[in-house]
Amino acid sequence: MSDFAWFKLMVRLVGILLIGLGGPMVIWDIGRLLAASVPDSPMRTSSSLHYELYSVGPGLLAYGSQVAMGLYLLLKGDWIIRKVVAQINGRCAVCGYDLANLKGSSCPQCNTPFKRFEQLPVKVDEPKPDPH
Amino acid sequence: MPDESQGWGLSHKERLMVLGIRASGLLLVGLGIPVIQNLIWLVYSGGWAGPDGEQFWSISNFLHVLMTKSFIVGFVSSIGVYLAAIIAGLYLMRCDPRPMLRSAGVKV
Numbered sequence: 538m539s540d541f542a543w544f545k546l547m548v549r550l551v552g553i554l555l556i557g558l559g560g561p562m563v564i565w566d567i568g569r570l571l572a573a574s575v576p577d578s579p580m581r582t583s584s585s586l587h588y589e590l591y592s593v594g595p596g597l598l599a600y601g602s603q604v605a606m607g608l609y610l611l612l613k614g615d616w617i618i619r620k621v622v623a624q625i626n627g628r629c630a631v632c633g634y635d636l637a638n639l640k641g642s643s644c645p646q647c648n649t650p651f652k653r654f655e656q657l658p659v660k661v662d663e664p665k666p667d668p669h
Numbered sequence: 670m671p672d673e674s675q676g677w678g679l680s681h682k683e684r685l686m687v688l689g690i691r692a693s694g695l696l697l698v699g700l701g702i703p704v705i706q707n708l709i710w711l712v713y714s715g716g717w718a719g720p721d722g723e724q725f726w727s728i729s730n731f732l733h734v735l736m737t738k739s740f741i742v743g744f745v746s747s748i749g750v751y752l753a754a755i756i757a758g759l760y761l762m763r764c765d766p767r768p769m770l771r772s773a774g775v776k777v
Contacts, residue, residue: 543685547692555699595713599706606699621691621762 541622548618552610559603566593566600686775687766694761697754704751711748715740 572578573589610617619634634646643650715731734740 544688544692547688548695551692551696551699554696555702558700559703591713595706595709598709599703602705603699603702606702610695610699617695621695622688 541618544622545614545618548610548614548621552607552612552614555603555607556611557607559600559607562596562600563604566597569593570597683770683775686770690766690769691762694758694763697758697761699758701751701753701755701758704748704755707747707751711740711743 570586570589570593573586634644636644639645712731713726715734
């Protein structure tokens with residue numbers, strides 16, 4: 538498995554975790570709103586829905602954002618992955634463009650220059666040989 | 670000729686470690702998102718606590734309590750933790766973690 542594929546898998550895992558953390562809170566907040574809005578509910582008073590809206594709104598927004606981020610990471614996440622793997626795997630430090638086998642000295646997508654080194658300490662794409 | 674387009678010259682295992690650090694940064698940012706709730710609540714509840722016991726929300730009430738000890742303690746305890754997670758996450762997502770790995774005894 539390539540580094541890039543492995544990292545994508547990690548990002549998907551983070552997405553699932555965020556959905557798992559934020560999802561129950563969103564369901565809980567929606568449940569509170571529904572309970573306060575059902576006509577025959579014992580939780581409903583003349584001001585209960587108004588109070589619940591103020592009380593639940595910020596939480597719904599916060600945990601809804603968390604779930605939205607989790608869904609983005611789980612289903613797509615390309616933009617974040619490109620940004621995060623920049624520099625590590627032969628990619629541009631700014632936009633994440635794949636710089637492997639390029640002749641020039643700057644990124645063709647965003648023109649960010651990249652330096653040339655004299656030599657690499659370790660061969661890049663192979664794991665170190667095990668001495669035992 | 671080897672150059673930066675070939676990455677940082679990390680071995681396979683080292684690159685996995687660096688990517689793991691960056692993924693943990695992403696997770697920290699995600700965990701810090703509920704700061705929105707605390708931020709709204711702190712601003713909302715702060716505006717009610719006026720010096721003369723006003724029973725309506727106003728920006729002057731909020732500004733009045735902004736620098737009180739209770740507000741600062743509330744800010745640090747409820748928002749500070751989430752903000753710290755977001756800042757640390759953003760740092761880990763974009764930083765060069767090689768010095769960190771070296772200090773942990775990994776040869777990078």
